[in-house]
């Protein structure tokens with residue numbers, strides 16, 4: 001299954017926030033979406049997830065217009081983890097992850113072993129089994145983030161869209177999560193601020209600024225001093241650590 005947007009435009013208050021973006025998310029591999037604050041990353045991900053209707057262009061899921069598909073059908077294929085995902089405060093962590101099974105269940109179906117296995121596996125993947133019974137409202141920011149990722153994994157998506165999933169996580173959990181994403185058997189697009197993480201874990205990098213996609217390619221071709229200066233206005237050098245291929249950024253502070 002692939003997700004593709006063609007010349008997509010999304011406006012707010014008449015202003016183009018996503019401005020003619022064309023991008024393909026293949027069925028395997030991780031695309032890192034990078035760009036400055038307010039450049040349109042979250043807006044693009046929401047349009048790709050079908051949560052905001054595009055004002056121009058088209059979003060296609062396996063060649064079909066996403067806007068014509070039923071929400072449930074979309075949710076069986078595609079999971080989205082928002083930047084500040086919240087949920088009912090009365091729920092436990094386990095119950096939040098159970099929500100991920102909703103697209104696969106009918107209202108009258110009994111809870112199945114497949115559902116249970118998907119939830120246990122998702123909690124295990126984000127290392128949150130030990131907190132499964134704890135109330136959502138009492139979890140830390142990083143724990144909530146990991147539970148939301150488990151909810152998306154329990155959905156068993158073929159495509160996963162994540163908006164800055166590492167932003168509440170300590171460095172150990174950031175690295176664990178990025179390894180996890182890289183090893184998933186689904187196509188993934190992930191908005192990231194850390195250029196080194198994007199370079200180290202993503203197969204391709206898409207750069208967005210002022211709502212426009214200005215570069216897309218392998219980390220080696222995209223993460224360059226010129227791009228960093230042009231897009232972020234920061235001077236940097238870029239070298240792979242010895243014996244490695246992927247770029248590593250040093251900012252001139």
Ligand SMILES: Nc1ncnc2c1ncn2[C@@H]1O[C@H](COP(=O)(O)OP(=O)(O)OP(=O)(O)O)[C@@H](O)[C@H]1O
Nearest residue numbers: 012013017035036037038039040041042043044083
């Ligand atoms: N519903 C809306 N109404 C008005 N402006 C909006 C709306 N949604 C987004 N914007 C504006 O669009 C721009 C892009 O926002 P978006 O959240 O997509 O950026 P981002 O690249 O994800 O930023 P960040 O890195 O800070 O999370 C911002 O200037 C934001 O204020």
